[in-house]
Amino acid sequence: MSTIDRAKLLDIYTRTMKVNRTDEKFRSLLMQGKVAVMYYCVRGQELVSAAAMAALTDDDYVVCTYRGQGEQTAKGIPPELWWAECLGKVTGTCKGKGGTMHITYPEKGIMVTTGVVGSGLPIATGLAMASQNNGDGKVTLVSFGDGAANIGGFHEAMNMAQLYKLPVVFLCQNNRYGEHTAFADHTSSESISARAAGYGMRGVLVDGNDVNAVYPAVQEAVDRARAGEGPTLVEAMCYRMMGHFFGADFSYMPKEHLAEMNREDPLPKLRAVMLDHQFSEEELDAIVAGIDAEIDGAVAAALAADLPGAEELAIDVFETPLVEAH
Amino acid sequence: MAEITLAQALNKAIDEAMAEDAGVFCLGEDVSAKQGGGVFKITSGLTEKYGENRVRATPISETAIVGAAVGAALAGQRPIAEIMLMNFVGVCMDQIVNHAAKLRFMSGGQTNVPLVIRTTTGVGVGFGGQHSDMLEAWFAHVAGIHVVTPSNAADARGLMRAAIDCNDPVIFIENILCYGLKAEDPGPGYRVPLGKAAVAREGSDISLITYGRTVLDALAVADDLAKEGISVEVIDLRTIAPYDEATVLASVRKTGLAITLHEAVRPFGTGAELAANIQEKCWDSLKGPVRRIGGTFSPVPFATVLEQAWIPNKGQIVGQIKAALGKG
Numbered sequence: 072m073s074t075i076d077r078a079k080l081l082d083i084y085t086r087t088m089k090v091n092r093t094d095e096k097f098r099s100l101l102m103q104g105k106v107a108v109m110y111y112c113v114r115g116q117e118l119v120s121a122a123a124m125a126a127l128t129d130d131d132y133v134v135c136t137y138r139g140q141g142e143q144t145a146k147g148i149p150p151e152l153w154w155a156e157c158l159g160k161v162t163g164t165c166k167g168k169g170g171t172m173h174i175t176y177p178e179k180g181i182m183v184t185t186g187v188v189g190s191g192l193p194i195a196t197g198l199a200m201a202s203q204n205n206g207d208g209k210v211t212l213v214s215f216g217d218g219a220a221n222i223g224g225f226h227e228a229m230n231m232a233q234l235y236k237l238p239v240v241f242l243c244q245n246n247r248y249g250e251h252t253a254f255a256d257h258t259s260s261e262s263i264s265a266r267a268a269g270y271g272m273r274g275v276l277v278d279g280n281d282v283n284a285v286y287p288a289v290q291e292a293v294d295r296a297r298a299g300e301g302p303t304l305v306e307a308m309c310y311r312m313m314g315h316f317f318g319a320d321f322s323y324m325p326k327e328h329l330a331e332m333n334r335e336d337p338l339p340k341l342r343a344v345m346l347d348h349q350f351s352e353e354e355l356d357a358i359v360a361g362i363d364a365e366i367d368g369a370v371a372a373a374l375a376a377d378l379p380g381a382e383e384l385a386i387d388v389f390e391t392p393l394v395e396a397h
Numbered sequence: 398m399a400e401i402t403l404a405q406a407l408n409k410a411i412d413e414a415m416a417e418d419a420g421v422f423c424l425g426e427d428v429s430a431k432q433g434g435g436v437f438k439i440t441s442g443l444t445e446k447y448g449e450n451r452v453r454a455t456p457i458s459e460t461a462i463v464g465a466a467v468g469a470a471l472a473g474q475r476p477i478a479e480i481m482l483m484n485f486v487g488v489c490m491d492q493i494v495n496h497a498a499k500l501r502f503m504s505g506g507q508t509n510v511p512l513v514i515r516t517t518t519g520v521g522v523g524f525g526g527q528h529s530d531m532l533e534a535w536f537a538h539v540a541g542i543h544v545v546t547p548s549n550a551a552d553a554r555g556l557m558r559a560a561i562d563c564n565d566p567v568i569f570i571e572n573i574l575c576y577g578l579k580a581e582d583p584g585p586g587y588r589v590p591l592g593k594a595a596v597a598r599e600g601s602d603i604s605l606i607t608y609g610r611t612v613l614d615a616l617a618v619a620d621d622l623a624k625e626g627i628s629v630e631v632i633d634l635r636t637i638a639p640y641d642e643a644t645v646l647a648s649v650r651k652t653g654l655a656i657t658l659h660e661a662v663r664p665f666g667t668g669a670e671l672a673a674n675i676q677e678k679c680w681d682s683l684k685g686p687v688r689r690i691g692g693t694f695s696p697v698p699f700a701t702v703l704e705q706a707w708i709p710n711k712g713q714i715v716g717q718i719k720a721a722l723g724k725g
Contacts, residue, residue, distance in 0.1 A: 094522050132472070165505035175504035182508065187495050193464020194496065200465050201472030202421060204450050211468075224491075227461035234456065387506040388540050389639075390564045 073283050077348055079125065083282055084345055085358055086121035086145040091338060092362045093144050096370065101317050105374075106158060109171055111138040115312035118277040118337035120242050121211060122286040124308075126293045130335065132180045132198045132211040134191040137172040139184045142214050147179045160376035167379040168387065172233070184397035188249075189222035191215055192241065196228045199239035199302075210296045212240040212289075218249025221265045226270075229304065233272045236301035240292045243304065246311035251323055254272040264306035272304055279307030280337040282344055310335060403550040404576040407515075408440050409725070410557035411477060413585055415447050418475060419560060425462055425479025425515075429454040431709040436481055437517060437576060455639065461577035467497050470512040476725055482528050483518035483570065486535070497543035497566040513557075514568045514628055519573040519610060520660055520708045524658060526696035531609070531661035536568045537638035543591050544637040546570040548612035552635055572610040572660075576710035594641035596648065600630035603650040606671055607658040608634040611670055612710065615658060618714045632702030637667055642674065649675050653684040654721050658709060663691030688717050 073080060085246055094113050100106045113120065116374050119139025127133070127146070135142040141169045143153060148164065156163025157171050164176045172186035182198060195213030202209040220243060232239050243263045247254045260266060267274025275292065277284040292303035310332035314321035345355055385393040401409065414422045423440050427433070429452045432661050434441025444452040450495050459480055466478035466618045480486055484606045486493065493514065500510045520529045536544045545560055545567055547553035553571075560567040595611055598619050612633045619629035629650050655675050657668030672687035693707045719725045 079629070134468075163505070165503060168505050169503040173503040175500075177471075177507055182468075183496070183500065187491055190464065190491055190496060193461045193492060194468040194471070196461060197465030197468020197470070198472050200424075200453075201469040201470070201474045204469070204474060205420070205472075214555055224460045224464060227458035228464065231461045231465060231667075235453070235532075243431065275413060296688050301531070387502045387504075389501070389543075391508065393639075 072109040073344060073348065075283065075286055077189055079286070080282070080345065080348055081350070083122050083197070083286060084341060084355070085126045085165065086125055086340060086358050087117045087338070089362050090117040090121055090141045090144045092359065092366055093140060096366050098317060100370070108157060108159070110157070111140070111171070111315070112313035112317055113138060113141045115310040115332060115336065116246060117243055117277070118140055118282060118341055119285055119307045119309050120214070122282060123214065123242055123289045126284065126290040127180070127210065129179060129214060130210050132195070133194040134183045134185070134198070134211065134213040135181070136184065136188070136191060136215055137186045138216065139174060139214070141306070143174050143176070143181055143184070146181055148174070148176045148181060150365055151372050152176065154369045154373035155376050158376070159378065160193065160374045161379040161383070162373070162376040166383060189215065189219035189224045192228035193224050195239050196232045196237060199232065199237035200235065202238050208297060210240065210293050212242055214242045214244060216246040216249065217243060217247065217254055217258065217263055220266070221249070221257060226249050227346040229267070229270045229272060233270045238296040238299070239302045240289065240296055241295070241304045243290065243306040245306050245308050247328070248311055248315070248324070250315050252296060262306060264304055267304040272302055274304045274306070276306045277308070279309035280335045280340055282341055309337070312336070321389070334349045375388060398422050398523070399582050400579045401550050401582040402576065403547065403553045403578045404437060405441060405556050406550040406554035406582070408441065408572070410444070410554045410561070411440065412443060414558060414561040415443065415451060420474040421477065422453065422469070422474060423477045423479065424453040424455050424466060426455055426457055428452055428479055428480050435479065439515070440479070459485050460492055463489040463492040463497065464485055465642045466512050467492055467500070467510055471500065472512040475511050476620045477513045477515060477561065477589055481515040483532050484527050484530050486516065486532060487510055493536070493542070493566070494539050498539050500539060501565065501657045504676065509564050510566050511564045513560045513569055514566065515569045515571065517571040517573055518695050520673040520692065520704060521574050523699060523701060523704065525699040529697040531570070531659065533568070533570060533637050534661060534665060534667050537667055541565065542638070544570070545565040545571070545574070545591060545635065546609040547635065547636060548575065548609055548633050549595070550578055551583045551587070552595070555587045555589070556635060558586070558588045559591050562588070569590070570609065575610050589635060589704070592618050592636045592639060592641055594644040595633045596630065596644065597633040598631040599627065600652065602628045602652060603654040603721055604632060605656050605658060606632045606634065606645055606648075608637055609660065610661055611658050614711050614714060618711050618718070622715065622718060627718065627722065645671065646675065646678055649679045650682040656688045656690060656717055656721060658690045659712060660692055660708065662694050663689055664694050666691050672701050685700070685721055686720055690717055691715060696704070
């Protein structure tokens with residue numbers, strides 16, 4: 072049985088399914104040709120994002136990546152705003168000027184979604200620095216993939232965060248592929264979390280497909296950060312069950328890898344945990360049906376929403392709108 | 398009022414901003430008291446007043462310095478990040494160009510980055526190819542960044558306060574050779590608005606448009622030529638981007654001739670943008686082509702004799718002015 076209480080399990084399940092159903096819907100719209108935008112699928116990583124977001128408060132800060140739908144949805148961006156942004160509508164979180172790779176929603180702590188691998192870690196370090204400076208008690212969590220662990224900013228941020236004992240959690244979603252390159256072909260160390268020792272930081276390696284492993288690990292890291300005990304590098308092992316982005320070929324993944332990832336799919340495992348805790352099939356199905364209805368409504372509204380006007384090009388470049396583009 | 402150096406002016410501006418707003422803090426290599434208050438002492442005395450959290454000595458990690466500053470700025474603080482020498486921006490361009498500059502726009506105005514990046518540079522001290530470049534054009538080319546450089550101590554004080562007040566990122570370029578320049582202290586609270594050029598010297602025959610250290614050369618040349626009856630108007634942009642187009646165009650419409658002058662290399666420099674814009678908008682007033690003076694198109698050399706040959710000099714400026722006036 073789980074050490075996680077029933078209310079928290081239900082919370083994690085709901086967030087996980089919101090992420091999953093959003094992902095399914097996006098792929099279905101893309102397949103049908105109803106939308107044509109870049110989308111980085113999160114199938115296989117729903118639980119890691121949901122469990123991590125369930126460990127934070129609404130006010131805590133999150134920095135994520137272009138594959139950030141999981142964090143964005145699970146942290147609570149209203150679906151109608153999220154979908155409108157992904158469809159490039161003026162009613163979106165960012166008025167259609169950010170798009171799928173740059174979703175921002177500070178109201179729920181989604182401070183930056185970066186399209187540049189590894190660039191989120193230094194920024195998260197700074198958000199945590201602000202919290203240390205002003206004592207607001209917030210924790211910052213930055214999510215990134217295994218590919219990001221090999222760029223310089225990762226190392227600079229890890230060292231700086233530990234040096235100042237900043238309230239930040241580094242969450243590496245090790246989905247075993249950096250773009251098209253398998254983990255063993257891009258990283259010489261056996262894990263990312265083992266590198267934490269090199270910075271004098273606490274490092275934790277967990278199974279990201281097991282709610283009983285990933286949620287407590289992130290929650291402990293968040294609690295320690297909030298208590299002033301400094302950063303943790305949490306590496307959650309998971310699988311990217313699709314190509315790098317929607318429509319991308321992933322025939323480079325070996326058959327054994329595909330079999331292993333299907334076996335480890337976090338969703339049936341989570342459902343089994345829920346059933347173990349006396350949540351009924353009907354109850355769980357009703358949650359998903361409610362989520363689907365909300366998503367359908369949000370998509371319909373986003374499809375019908377207005378496009379941004381050209382005047383937006385002069386707005387938000389600087390605080391004062393540009394009078395004339397030089 | 399007493400005289401202050403440009404270096405002291407920067408220190409005073411930062412000090413008073415930190416005193417007024419607890420969200421203002423400094424970070425960078427060697428900036429705190431333990432390291433002597435920075436290589437050029439601009440942050441000296443601040444740790445003692447505001448503590449180490451607000452004067453953070455960082456590792457040699459430019460990406461983390463600027464990235465952390467971006468993050469803190471997103472959280473509502475007003476970081477002043479120091480990139481010790483301008484060439485080191487090459488290490489952290491992603492954070493400046495892809496993040497600091499663009500987050501306001503990409504978030505649809507939900508977030509903003511009130512960040513000052515102080516950096517120093519300058520040709521003429523024998524620092525060679527990797528410690529001397531003026532790279533303002535790199536940033537002027539990116540939407541979302543203010544690029545500022547003072548040519549005198551009073552402006553340094555006023556521009557630094559305005560830069561700290563600014564709700565968008567500012568690249569604040571200091572010239573090593575200008576730190577010792579003295580001026581009357583404009584006093585506490587003094588601000589020079591961003592985006593406002595100064596007519597550093599009025600004239601009627603030709604407009605010499607420049608900024609930073611080369612303002613000194615421009616003024617010296619204008620003094621010399623006045624003795625020959627040539628009246629040079631010197632425009633000090635102060636904010637390189639977005640620049641004060643109205644002041645520049647008004648000057649050129651008055652004189653009918655313009656020369657741009659900067660220490661950075663000439664090809665693809667800010668002078669080219671100024672020249673193109675002037676020719677588009679002042680064509681009917683122009684009596685001749687806009688001329689450009691800039692550094693030689695090679696890496697900055699080490700040997701003093703080469704360095705002096707590299708840098709735009711007063712003789713060149715005089716020559717260009719006389720040629721433009723048909724007095725060559």
